[in-house]
Amino acid sequence: MRRSVGRTSLARERRRRGGAARRSTLALALLAVLLTGCDDALLGITWVRSDSHVVVDGARQAGALLITGGDVSLAPGSRTDGPVLLLGGELTIDGLVMGDVLAPGGALRLGPWAVIRGDLGAGAAFERHPDALIDGEVTVGLGLPSGAVEPRGGGWWWRVLLQALATGALAAAWARWAPRRLAAMADAAGRHFPVAASLGVLVFLLGSIAAVIMAFTIVLIPATLLVLVLGVVAVGTGWGALGFAIARAIARARSLAGGPLATWAGRPVWLAAFGGFDVALLLGIVERVPWVGGGVALVVSLAGLGAVALTGVGGRPFVHAGDALAAGDA
Amino acid sequence: MIATSDAPGDGLGEAPRGATAAGLAVFVAFMAAGYAYNVTFVQLGVTDLGRRLVGLDDAQVAGAMALLAIVTAVVAIAVGVWMGRTGVGRDLVRKLRIATVVVAGQTVLTVLAPLVASEGAFLAWVLLTALALGVGVPVTFSLTVHLVPVRRRGLAAAGVTAIAYAFAPLGSGDWTIEPLARTFTVGMVLGTAALALLAWRDLPLVRAWSRQHERPAFGIGRYLRGGAGDARGRLLSVLALLFVVFFVDSLGFLRLVDTPFYVAETWRAAEWGPRLTIAAAHVVAAFVGGTLYGALGERALLAWVLGAFVLVHLGYQLDAQLGLGDGSALGIPILYAVAVSLYTVVTFAVWADLSTPDTIGLHAALGVAASAWTATFLATALALRWAAAGVPFERHVALVNGVALPAFLVLLVVIVWPRPRAEVAA
Numbered sequence: 001m002r003r004s005v006g007r008t009s010l011a012r013e014r015r016r017r018g019g020a021a022r023r024s025t026l027a028l029a030l031l032a033v034l035l036t037g038c039d040d041a042l043l044g045i046t047w048v049r050s051d052s053h054v055v056v057d058g059a060r061q062a063g064a065l066l067i068t069g070g071d072v073s074l075a076p077g078s079r080t081d082g083p084v085l086l087l088g089g090e091l092t093i094d095g096l097v098m099g100d101v102l103a104p105g106g107a108l109r110l111g112p113w114a115v116i117r118g119d120l121g122a123g124a125a126f127e128r129h130p131d132a133l134i135d136g137e138v139t140v141g142l143g144l145p146s147g148a149v150e151p152r153g154g155g156w157w158w159r160v161l162l163q164a165l166a167t168g169a170l171a172a173a174w175a176r177w178a179p180r181r182l183a184a185m186a187d188a189a190g191r192h193f194p195v196a197a198s199l200g201v202l203v204f205l206l207g208s209i210a211a212v213i214m215a216f217t218i219v220l221i222p223a224t225l226l227v228l229v230l231g232v233v234a235v236g237t238g239w240g241a242l243g244f245a246i247a248r249a250i251a252r253a254r255s256l257a258g259g260p261l262a263t264w265a266g267r268p269v270w271l272a273a274f275g276g277f278d279v280a281l282l283l284g285i286v287e288r289v290p291w292v293g294g295g296v297a298l299v300v301s302l303a304g305l306g307a308v309a310l311t312g313v314g315g316r317p318f319v320h321a322g323d324a325l326a327a328g329d330a
Numbered sequence: 331m332i333a334t335s336d337a338p339g340d341g342l343g344e345a346p347r348g349a350t351a352a353g354l355a356v357f358v359a360f361m362a363a364g365y366a367y368n369v370t371f372v373q374l375g376v377t378d379l380g381r382r383l384v385g386l387d388d389a390q391v392a393g394a395m396a397l398l399a400i401v402t403a404v405v406a407i408a409v410g411v412w413m414g415r416t417g418v419g420r421d422l423v424r425k426l427r428i429a430t431v432v433v434a435g436q437t438v439l440t441v442l443a444p445l446v447a448s449e450g451a452f453l454a455w456v457l458l459t460a461l462a463l464g465v466g467v468p469v470t471f472s473l474t475v476h477l478v479p480v481r482r483r484g485l486a487a488a489g490v491t492a493i494a495y496a497f498a499p500l501g502s503g504d505w506t507i508e509p510l511a512r513t514f515t516v517g518m519v520l521g522t523a524a525l526a527l528l529a530w531r532d533l534p535l536v537r538a539w540s541r542q543h544e545r546p547a548f549g550i551g552r553y554l555r556g557g558a559g560d561a562r563g564r565l566l567s568v569l570a571l572l573f574v575v576f577f578v579d580s581l582g583f584l585r586l587v588d589t590p591f592y593v594a595e596t597w598r599a600a601e602w603g604p605r606l607t608i609a610a611a612h613v614v615a616a617f618v619g620g621t622l623y624g625a626l627g628e629r630a631l632l633a634w635v636l637g638a639f640v641l642v643h644l645g646y647q648l649d650a651q652l653g654l655g656d657g658s659a660l661g662i663p664i665l666y667a668v669a670v671s672l673y674t675v676v677t678f679a680v681w682a683d684l685s686t687p688d689t690i691g692l693h694a695a696l697g698v699a700a701s702a703w704t705a706t707f708l709a710t711a712l713a714l715r716w717a718a719a720g721v722p723f724e725r726h727v728a729l730v731n732g733v734a735l736p737a738f739l740v741l742l743v744v745i746v747w748p749r750p751r752a753e754v755a756a
Contacts, residue, residue, distance in 0.1 A: 194621050195622065195626075198617075198618040198619075198621040198622050199622060201615075201668075202618065202622075202634055202668075202672075205638075205665060206638055206641050209641045209642070209644075209645050209665060210641055213641070213648055320624075320625050321552070321624065321625055321626060322481055322624045324555075325480055325552060325555065326481065
């Protein structure tokens with residue numbers, strides 16, 4: 001009797017938490033969507049997209065300054081409070097900037113009266129007058145990372161090895177502290193690979209575009225970074241889940257057949273660690289195979305990502321809608 | 331050698347080997363050709379016909395498109411009701427014969443299209459096209475219950491979508507009425523002959539297909555199985571959601587097509603590379619959509635479809651406002667192709683899965699004509715109106731997002747809203 005009361009209250013608690021999670025999700029989504037439609041002035045940002053603009057002597061430019069086109073001049077004697085982000089167009093600084101200046105795109109020129117109190121990061125198109133003062137750190141040569149850059153010699157081996165170790169550790173952590181979640185993700189990835197890979201395609205594409213859109217709202221840059229970190233963890237978790245599914249299947253088969261690996265079937269943490277390690281290692285090697293290697297690694301990664309999404313990070317088992325239909329038809 | 335194709339021992343006799351596979355192939359080929367005709371020839375060709383050959387202004391062409399939408403919807407619903415009441419929805423041979431007559435009529439209209447030169451002739455052409463579409467839509471969609479088993483509908487819809495969309499960007503890229511008419515006439519003559527063969531020759535395959543709707547594996551839609559709750563409510567909610575998706579798509583795409591910056595080096599690129607990439611994205615996304623259609627519940631599926639659209643349009647708005655790209659970047663066109671393929675897969679499968687053989691005519695009419703066609707043509711008419719009023723591209727895309735974002739929010743609320751217990755069980 002006591003146990004049944006305990007179960008009921010546990011179920012009620014779960015429902016309460018589920019409701020709170022739903023409401024939080026809805027509120028966050030609402031906030032995110034509304035922010036994307038905000039006028040830039042509401043966000044404390046001045047966004048320059050075209051034409052010529054000058055912050056004249058004695059004028060103060062409050063808030064952040066985002067430049068994606070046109071040309072902007074911060075004249076001697078002017079003051080700009082917030083960070084300055086140059087993505088396109090031209091920017092000439094000859095006044096005081098209290099925050100950081102980041103210019104991965106566009107052309108940046110620092111005149112003799114320029115004073116930057118924060119850090120400066122500039123791309124290739126950068127000119128600096130010798131009298132320009134920068135209090136913070138200066139980084140020149142910013143730009144988008146190039147996929148053509150390859151680690152020299154055997155450097156990639158270390159990257160693959162580290163990747164494999166991290167995946168194995170992540171999978172072992174899931175198996176140790178959330179074994180049911182790992183099992184649900186492994187079932188989805190192993191038994192419903194095409195569905196998981198298909199959903200992985202959508203999660204990857206839409207997640208990427210959502211991250212880019214959020215980054216351009218400036219205020220949601222932290223959310224973009226969070227999405228990127230979560231994305232990496234999700235892919236690692238997916239690899240771990242796939243590895244666990246494979247290792248578990250092998251261990252079960254060995255368990256039936258007997259032999260030295262028979263006892264592994266009862267050790268999910270070890271199975272997850274070795275499975276995750278092996279899958280990440282194999283993918284690291286396979287992706288270097290010309291023509292097909294990258295594609296294979298991509299599809300497997302997408303399936304892992306999809307399995308994480310299909311099960312709500314393992315919170316619920318995935319039930320294929322077609323299975324119910326098949327049972328009905330039979 | 332005779333073998334059962336599906337569900338042996340159900341008392342419906344034996345079907346020739348491969349009847350199901352042949353049925354799937356015929357359905358995919360027929361629907362893909364029909365969709366390519368409707369989207370490419372009618373939607374894009376009519377605009378060119380009215381503007382360039384007849385010399386109408388944008389507002390007049392918009393009016394003609396609205397007329398086409400309304401007449402198509404009214405005729406389709408009338409035919410759908412008639413099919414349900416008279417039992418034609420269950421009669422494969424009669425449906426094949428009606429489809430043959432419709433395609434033959436459309437072939438004549440296609441041949442005549444470049445000869446239309448006056449406003450009166452243009453309106454008559456639009457009305458006859460609407461009549462043919464209105465009859466054709468419920469008839470062709472209702473073939474699903476004979477030819478495609480419920481479990482394979484996602485795959486079949488993926489095949490239709492992949493073929494229809496791979497064809498469009500790989501074509502000449504010239505969307506004027508003359509080359510479109512020449513291309514489609516050849517295909518439609520062949521299609522009419524093939525349909526006539528199926529409709530009037532007493533073939534064993536057709537005899538087998540004509541009884542397949544009596545099997546639950548074919549005849550009873552996925553969303554009507556196992557006490558799945560309020561069928562009418564489901565139909566209405568899917569209708570409303572797909573109306574929004576079609577409306578948003580057409581409202582946005584029609585303006586994109588008219589914006590050389592966005593199409594000159596992508597959809598209409600002189601080189602094969604960009605067009606091939608977009609076609610490949612359509613094909614991959616179609617099979618992604620087909621796989622997910624059969625695997626996910628309806629709420630999750632619809633959320634992904636609408637979510638994809640909203641994000642793609644936000645992407646275009648961002649690009650337009652920031653002036654980030656040089657017009658040749660394929661990132662957003664590829665995402666657009668993915669979003670379009672996803673919802674197209676859903677529209678090819680979902681009406682049959684909300685129906686029985688008696689209701690499929692009406693439901694397909696409501697879905698395709700009243701929801702999709704009406705939304706498409708009303709959006710086309712509105713896009714032309716805005717173009718005539720001089721609304722800039724940036725503002726146009728922002729207005730599209732004004733429709734898309736609230737719709738997505740409503741859907742989000744629906745998704746997180748607690749479900750009735752019966753629905754959860756289903």
